[in-house]
Amino acid sequence: MLQKPKILVIKIGSNVLTKDGGHPDRERMDALVTQIATLKSEGIKVLLVSSGAVAFGRGEITLSEKTDPILKKQIWASNGQIELINTYKGLFKKHDITISQILVTKEDFRDRKHYLNMRNCLLGLISQGIVPVINENDTVAITELMFTDNDELASLTAAMVNADSMVLLTNVDGIFDGNPSLPESKLIHLIGNKLPDLGEVISPVKSSFGRGGMLTKTSMAKKAAELGIQVWIANGKKENILLDIFNQKAPSTYFEPNPRKHSPKKWLAHGDQYFKGEVVINEGASIALTSNKISSLLPVGIISVKGDFSKGDIIRITDEKGAKIGLGKAEYPSPLVQEKIGQKNQKPFIHYDYLYLFQNG
The missing domain is CATH 3.40.1160.10 (Acetylglutamate kinase-like)
Structure with missing residues (x-):
């Protein structure tokens, strides 16, 4: 209309x-x-x-x-x-x-x-x-x-x-x-x-x-x-x-x-050509992000990190098979997220409010 x-x-x-x-x-x-x-x-x-x-x-x-x-x-x-x-x-x-x-x-x-x-x-x-x-x-x-x-x-x-x-x-x-x-x-x-x-x-x-x-x-x-x-x-x-x-x-x-x-x-929807780094996430994190439940990306779900980026930069998220999941705003710089990979009880690396999923936006 x-x-x-x-x-x-x-x-x-x-x-x-x-x-x-x-x-x-x-x-x-x-x-x-x-x-x-x-x-x-x-x-x-x-x-x-x-x-x-x-x-x-x-x-x-x-x-x-x-x-x-x-x-x-x-x-x-x-x-x-x-x-x-x-x-x-x-x-x-x-x-x-x-x-x-x-x-x-x-x-x-x-x-x-x-x-x-x-x-x-x-x-x-x-x-x-x-x-x-x-x-x-x-x-x-x-x-x-x-x-x-x-x-x-x-x-x-x-x-x-x-x-x-x-x-x-x-x-x-x-x-x-x-x-x-x-x-x-x-x-x-x-x-x-x-x-x-x-x-x-x-x-x-x-x-x-x-x-x-x-x-x-x-x-x-x-x-x-x-x-x-x-x-x-x-x-x-x-x-x-x-x-x-x-x-x-x-x-x-x-x-x-x-x-x-x-x-x-x-802002994130157009970021597929502007991202500064990339994280690969495990199957559990992938299921959580693409479910109907509101979820942020936590360090425990991250397998590896690529690129040199700062807090606030656009990051691309992919799964273990290389499929693109979405884009998000980094809450930590790359050296800090490297330290926290796989750790529980950490604050989100990408908060849901700053997460754009290719599957359903």
């Missing part, structure tokens, strides 16, 4: 913000900003995750084809981010809306203290009516620490600020059961929270400028929906798209949300 958003994360992809030749589409940006202003006038708090820095930079700076691809991207992003944010600033100013710029890397989501600091900043901004414009800091991000794309960043941001809604704007109407360019492919209007994996039917087509494809979008949208966030994937090139989504007039794919999760579990 569609709910009116209170906190809404909107992600605008590179292909929405660029014309066919790769030049920035300022008219499209203007139209989307006007729609965001209308949503804000209705009392909706908006956070904007926007691609486009690399595309803006590409239009400004010509680089040799021999230039290292990562360096190319860093140069274009470094230059293009200025023009991107200045364009947004001018467009929002016409509606008397103030914006701020937030540039992040994956590392910002790994440490709980850093994560909460960023969360407090974002919540503070939207409480003052300011629209944060968020993008990956491509200038400093290295390959292994890059987001899959801004769909992942949007999903992380939505979980972080406890948003109830997220819109992913791309250059197609939503998720199709085949290649969107083929006439026989049909738009999937609703993805319910009980539906099986859709990897078999989703077209793996990627956009020309963005890093991600529809499989990434679906994966991130499903993860957000599992955490209780309603999600739409829609075509940002269509006129009035944002307003039409909320008036239920737009062709789109809607992901039905599950009941909302406790906030720390939202």
Whole structure:
């Protein structure tokens, strides 16, 4: 059932913000900003995750084809981010809306203290009516620490600020059961929270400028929906798209949300790429954690510890056969948990409130 958003994360992809030749589409940006202003006038708090820095930079700076691809991207992003944010600033100013710029890397989501600091900043901004414009800091991000794309960043941001809604704007109407360019492919209007994996039917087509494809979008949208966030994937090139989504007039794919999760579990749900260490647990601990009874992970159930981590870091939990059980926040640093392996009568290594299980969340 569609709910009116209170906190809404909107992600605008590179292909929405660029014309066919790769030049920035300022008219499209203007139209989307006007729609965001209308949503804000209705009392909706908006956070904007926007691609486009690399595309803006590409239009400004010509680089040799021999230039290292990562360096190319860093140069274009470094230059293009200025023009991107200045364009947004001018467009929002016409509606008397103030914006701020937030540039992040994956590392910002790994440490709980850093994560909460960023969360407090974002919540503070939207409480003052300011629209944060968020993008990956491509200038400093290295390959292994890059987001899959801004769909992942949007999903992380939505979980972080406890948003109830997220819109992913791309250059197609939503998720199709085949290649969107083929006439026989049909738009999937609703993805319910009980539906099986859709990897078999989703077209793996990627956009020309963005890093991600529809499989990434679906994966991130499903993860957000599992955490209780309603999600739409829609075509940002269509006129009035944002307003039409909320008036239920737009062709789109809607992901039905599950009941909302406790906030720390939202942080952990995205932690499978950010964990700092790993513990292997015995069969008894595995049964306890995956039962319906509320259980924390105690040192007595731990067999071995991998990695160098501090208290507060994200830890992955696996069983003796290597199956992934879940993620949790470490209550001890790695040297101390090494000392306590197998010991009884110790305080939990991972408390239930900071435990996210892959099986049932």
